Amino acid sequence: MIGGFGMWELLIVLLIVLVIFGANKLPEIGSGMGRAIRNFKKATGEPEEIDVTPENEKKKEEGEKKE
Template identity: 60%
Template sequence: MLGIGIPELILILVIALVIFGPSKLPEIGAAIGKGIREFKKATSNIEESISNTDEDKE
């Protein structure tokens, strides 16, 4: 997908741990997860709307 391997992922997590500290990481992870879920829901709604519009034209 993005070409991120295990070493890069570990480096990113270590940098995040140093910057934000261990107490903030769960909050940040939850916020990122919620944002990704909302983005996926919005894109699926858009795709559904487009397919419904295409079906109406036929």
């Protein structure tokens, strides 16, 4: 059982997808879903904030902290 779906439910869903899209489109759909999942994982693993402070201001702030 995968995520609340049994074997028969998965087979029925696969059959419906096969009928709707055809056998030629299945590899394209699979690769598209794989890219989407990979991009989602990458996006959730990145830091939430991006520092856009120019380099010269960063150096100035670091110098002030040391003094």
